[in-house]
Amino acid sequence: MVELTINNIKVKAEKGMTILDAAKSVGIHIPTLCHMKDMFPTGACRMCVVEVEGMRGLTPSCAYPVVEGMKVETNSQRVRTARKTIVELLIENHPQDCLICVRNKNCELQDLSERYNVREHRYVGEKKKHAIDISSASMERDPAKCILCGRCVRTCNEIQKVGAIDFTYRGFKSTVTTPFNKGLNVSDCILCGQCILVCPTAALREKSHSKEVINAIKDKSKFVIAQVAPAVRASIGEEYNLPLGTNATGQLVTGLKRLGFKKVFDTNFAADLTIIEEATELISRVKNNSDLPMFTSCCPGWVKYIEQNRPHLLNHVSTCKSPHEMEGAVLKTYYAKKMGIDPKDIFVVSIMPCTVKKYESDRPELSENHLQDVDAVLTTRELVRMFKMFGIDFNDLPEDNFDNPLGESTGAAAIFGTSGGVMEAALRTAYEKLSNKELDNLDFQQVRGLQGIKSASIPINGIEINIAVVNGIGNVSPILDEIEKGESKYHFIEVMACPGGCINGGGQPIHQKPEKVKKRVQALYEIDSKMKNRKSHENESVKKLYKEFLGEPNGHIAHEILHTHYINRKNILNNN
Amino acid sequence: MENRILKKYPPKDRSYLIPLLQDVQDEFGYLPEQQLKQIAEYVGMSFVAVYGVATFYNQFRLTPLGKNVIRVCRGTACHVKNSANILTAIETELGIKAGQTTRDKLFTLETVACIGACSIAPVVNINEEYYGRITVKEIPKILSKYKKEEKLKVEHPIGVE
Numbered sequence: 255m256v257e258l259t260i261n262n263i264k265v266k267a268e269k270g271m272t273i274l275d276a277a278k279s280v281g282i283h284i285p286t287l288c289h290m291k292d293m294f295p296t297g298a299c300r301m302c303v304v305e306v307e308g309m310r311g312l313t314p315s316c317a318y319p320v321v322e323g324m325k326v327e328t329n330s331q332r333v334r335t336a337r338k339t340i341v342e343l344l345i346e347n348h349p350q351d352c353l354i355c356v357r358n359k360n361c362e363l364q365d366l367s368e369r370y371n372v373r374e375h376r377y378v379g380e381k382k383k384h385a386i387d388i389s390s391a392s393m394e395r396d397p398a399k400c401i402l403c404g405r406c407v408r409t410c411n412e413i414q415k416v417g418a419i420d421f422t423y424r425g426f427k428s429t430v431t432t433p434f435n436k437g438l439n440v441s442d443c444i445l446c447g448q449c450i451l452v453c454p455t456a457a458l459r460e461k462s463h464s465k466e467v468i469n470a471i472k473d474k475s476k477f478v479i480a481q482v483a484p485a486v487r488a489s490i491g492e493e494y495n496l497p498l499g500t501n502a503t504g505q506l507v508t509g510l511k512r513l514g515f516k517k518v519f520d521t522n523f524a525a526d527l528t529i530i531e532e533a534t535e536l537i538s539r540v541k542n543n544s545d546l547p548m549f550t551s552c553c554p555g556w557v558k559y560i561e562q563n564r565p566h567l568l569n570h571v572s573t574c575k576s577p578h579e580m581e582g583a584v585l586k587t588y589y590a591k592k593m594g595i596d597p598k599d600i601f602v603v604s605i606m607p608c609t610v611k612k613y614e615s616d617r618p619e620l621s622e623n624h625l626q627d628v629d630a631v632l633t634t635r636e637l638v639r640m641f642k643m644f645g646i647d648f649n650d651l652p653e654d655n656f657d658n659p660l661g662e663s664t665g666a667a668a669i670f671g672t673s674g675g676v677m678e679a680a681l682r683t684a685y686e687k688l689s690n691k692e693l694d695n696l697d698f699q700q701v702r703g704l705q706g707i708k709s710a711s712i713p714i715n716g717i718e719i720n721i722a723v724v725n726g727i728g729n730v731s732p733i734l735d736e737i738e739k740g741e742s743k744y745h746f747i748e749v750m751a752c753p754g755g756c757i758n759g760g761g762q763p764i765h766q767k768p769e770k771v772k773k774r775v776q777a778l779y780e781i782d783s784k785m786k787n788r789k790s791h792e793n794e795s796v797k798k799l800y801k802e803f804l805g806e807p808n809g810h811i812a813h814e815i816l817h818t819h820y821i822n823r824k825n826i827l828n829n830n
Numbered sequence: 831m832e833n834r835i836l837k838k839y840p841p842k843d844r845s846y847l848i849p850l851l852q853d854v855q856d857e858f859g860y861l862p863e864q865q866l867k868q869i870a871e872y873v874g875m876s877f878v879a880v881y882g883v884a885t886f887y888n889q890f891r892l893t894p895l896g897k898n899v900i901r902v903c904r905g906t907a908c909h910v911k912n913s914a915n916i917l918t919a920i921e922t923e924l925g926i927k928a929g930q931t932t933r934d935k936l937f938t939l940e941t942v943a944c945i946g947a948c949s950i951a952p953v954v955n956i957n958e959e960y961y962g963r964i965t966v967k968e969i970p971k972i973l974s975k976y977k978k979e980e981k982l983k984v985e986h987p988i989g990v991e
Contacts, residue, residue, distance in 0.1 A: 417876025422885045433881040434863060434892070442877065828867070 258324040273315035274302055277328055284328050285337065285366055287454060288403040289316045291768065293412065299403055301366070303336055304328045312336055338370040344401050346377045348455070355399075355456050360764060362454030363401060384429065389437025391613040392445040392461055395419075397429050400457035406430060406449035413753065415728035416559070418443035430457075440827060442562060444727065446555040446751045447609030447760015460609050460761060463630040464640055470601040470629070471514040478601045480515040481581050481660075482506060484522055485607040485671030485756040486634050488777035492763045492770070493638045494648045499773030501781055504653025509637075509646050510605070511654060520656040521604065522663030524581035525670045525679070527799070528552065529790035531574045531816050532676075533683040534807040536746055540717070545569045547722075547737065547744040550676050552576045554614035555751030557820065559727055564734055565822035573817040575627070577670065578604040578611065579620050581660060582627030583815045588803045589660065597625055604631045607671070607759035610751070619818050633761025662795040665696075665788035668781040673725035673755035674701035674708060675778070677748040681712060681721070682789045689715040696788050702779075704754055704771065707733070709744070720744045726753035842874040847883060851890055860891040896931040896938035898976050901955040905944030913952040917941065919966040920954070923973055936980055937973075 256267050260277050267276035272295070277284050287299035295317035303312035307325035312333065315326075327333065345367060352358050384397035404421065407430055411417050418441045422431050432441040450458045470476050491500035510518045532550065539548050551557055551572040560567060575583065582604070586597040604611060608631075614620065615628040632640070641648055655661070666682055669675030678698045685693050700710035701721070706729035709722040722744050724730045730749055736742040752758050754771040757778065782788060790796070804812045835853045839846040850873065854865050861884050870880040884890045902917045917928060920939060924932050931938040947953045950962025954972075961972060 411876065411879070417878055420876065420878040420882040422878075422882045424886050431878075433866070433878045 256320045256322050256324075258320050258322070258326065260326045261328055267320045269320075271320050273304060273306075273313070273318050273320055273324075273326055276320050277304075277315065277326070282328055284315050285369065286316055287362065287366075287401065288405065290405055290408060290452070293408060296404060296408075299401075300340055301337055303333060305330050305333055334370065337366075338372060341366045341370050341372055342376055345372065346375065346379060347381055348401065349381075349398050356459050356462075357456035357764075361456070380426070382426070382429075387432075387437050388461065389439040390443065390445060390461070391439070391616045392609040392611075393438060393443075393447060393450065394459050394461050395431075395438060396457050396459070397431060398457075399455045400430050401455060402428055402430065403454055404430070405452040405454070406458055409448045409452050413726065413728050414444075414446060414448055414751070415731065416442055416444055416446070419449070442827070444555045444558045444562070444751060445610040445613050445760075446727065448752060450609065450760050451758075451762065451764055452766075453764075460633050460636065461612060462636055463603075463612065463632055464636050466630045467603050467632060467640070470603070475599055476601045477516050477595050477599050478514065478603065479517045479519060479585060480510045480513075480603045480605060481519045481521045481524075481578060481585075482510070482605045482656075483578065483607055483671065483756060484525065484668050484675075484778060484781075485759060485762070485774070486605050486637070488671065488757060488774040488781075489607065489762050489770075490634055490638065490648075492765065492767075493634075496649070497773075498767060498770055499777040501777050502648075503781075504655075505648055505651040506605075507656055508651040508654040509641055509648060512646050512651075513640060513644055515603070517657045517660075518654075519581065519585070519660040520663050520667075521578045521581055522667035522670070523660045523793070523795060524577040524584065525667035526664055526790035526793040526796050527580050527584070527816070528574055528577045528670075529666060529676075529679045529683050530796060530800075530807050531580075531812060532572050533680050533687060533790075535572055535574065536680065536684055537688060538808065540719070540745055547742055547747050548572055550680075550746075550748045551818075552670065552676055553750050553752075553756075554608070554610040556727060556730070556749040558610065558613070558823070559730070559751065560734075561820055561823040562827055563824065564738075565820075565824050567734060567737060568820045568822070570737065571820060573819065575620060575816055575818045576611075576614065577667075578606065578631075579614065579627045579818075580816050582615075582629075583620075583622055584660065584799065586622050586625055586627065587815055588799060597623070601629045602627065604628050605634070605637050606631050607634055607756045607762045608752075609633060609760035611761075619821075622815065634763060635761060638763075659795040659798065662793055664790055664793050665782035665785035666790045667793075668785065669778050671756045671778050672702075672775045673704065673750050673753075674698075674723045674748065675755060676750075677701045677721055677723050677746070679790055680746070680748075681719075683791050684719075685712070685714050686789065686791065688717075693789075701748075704775075719746065722747045724749040725755065727751040728753075836868070836872050839872075841872055844873045844875050847873050847875065847880065848887075851880075851884060855890060858894075860894045863892075893931055894935070896935050897980070898936060898957055899938045899940065901940050901942045901945065902928070903945040903947070903951070903953045903955070904941045905948065905951075907944075907948035908952040911951040915966055916952050916954060916964060916969070919969045920973070923969055936977065 256269050258265055265276050265280050274284050285301045287301045288296050297314040297317040302315045304315045305327040306313045387395035407420055410419050419430055470478050487503040487506055491502040507518050536548055549571045551574050582602040590597040612631045615631050620627050666679035678701050701708050701723045712719045720743050757774040758771045850869050866880050870877040924937055928939050928941045945953050954961045954964050
């Protein structure tokens, strides 16, 4: 332990701790911009500078370790002036269109401007000019709003290991951009949106589908249906100051009905359906020993990643559509027929924690009779904005239930939103289908948690099924290398592109509270544990769907409607 | 690309990135996009990171050079002698900005920090020629000389009867 004084307060800190963390431990706030928890400090933005007795210049507290007897001032006049100047300089090279900015009132630059009482323009100079990149189906990139903190670059390169954007040029011309400043649509980007979650301003944001949705709702000839992903219910409360990990399913359903959706269904229904299809596919692959290991295909970010980077391994990816696409497909076939609605008039809106789902919903192969399975995708954030616009006070909403028949779900579907959830749900079903025995303990602790790679060996009916769960696309490379070398021992592998799974998707509420992922995950496991039915094959509505319409799992109709194919995108990118 | 260049360096070692970029530029006169992609794969870096390095250093070019390279000295002495106006005049005459190449690929315009000929400031260097104590008025005349040379070559190609 090291003893030091910060602002005349005696502080005991562990050796190797930074001044920033030591100050935080006694409730002293030091502002930061480029700092990222648990990552090597860059000290680039200089917002966190402090005065250390005996040192000539100001010291970046995020990068400087505590020393015995050190005397630190975090809030002297000199420090405040330095920080204010940094903020002023950043603002002067920023568009200053806060009033019409999507991040208005949730912007770190705006917060700092307020905190340091910036009240006039002291520096007027040349401003950088950049076009907005609207090329991708999911995201917009607005380099004029970028303050070059580098958090997106580090997330993309060090956490996700995708490497789609980086710093280019230097000095005044420095820009975070793609190779040759081309659109994100022809870059290595998988549109996971993790960069959006760390961006302090609106330089990175989702491409909004709100207009399309609002137009569809007001169009009397359209039958507009909403479906909600499992992860949204566990995070939306954060936008309304509810505690982290609040399950707000009831209010969410009421809110959507008040927005004007004719029906509000649960993507969890299709998650159960996915499990039936995927488990059946897995069992047949294991029996035939073909194309093993099999990868899950629920995460469109992961699918885009393997299409772009290792297309020769695409035969390992399950052909199942992702749950919300399955839900859309069932709505435009089975449900349309049952209700006597022309599928052309059905407009399916997915409420998702995800940015890639927007891109996915545009994929031409995810359609029935030239009608896209899903017509629009709203992120959690966009939905909150719509609630605001429509005068819906979320906190005061009564609770309501999902509509049926596509609203019924089991506990297995609820945990789809977290890393390991799809695996656990699939295991519950595969186990019972393979062994014809009831599973005693439904909780597969081996696949829970936030480690990068989780693996286990599950004995089912005399066969050891080796499984792995990849949490975050940055961890997938070694697993793929093993398969390429023919050394993989796994049968089934779940991959989620976002660290933590969908619960931490690129469309989720933006804030930097450290416990957010853990708490949201807890909320989902709680939903699961409280369910009467916790295995996908116990979903009565799904059973009925097979009986009335689909026939057999992996059967002919199921294949037509619930399965898809993939495309080698490496060549597409290379020819650009 | 010629593996010949890549093979000179061990694979998956990013410390050889800059020598590789230099060699490729020597070969092609600039850094073509496809070559940058191959280099990225060879050294084990992302394409954009390689692009970042290539744009960081002034020595690297991402577009092919024009037939004639004009370098306007923007050093201190030339600056005092109004080289900013000289640069603007050339930019206007060619319709491009410093760092760009004309559409007909005839001229590339660059600025230099100091050419080392301060006694004859302001200085403009075109290919091997140096033009000292240059004035804005002379610029169209000097440039037309290079344009004419090109026209002659096109009308009377060497080696063709």
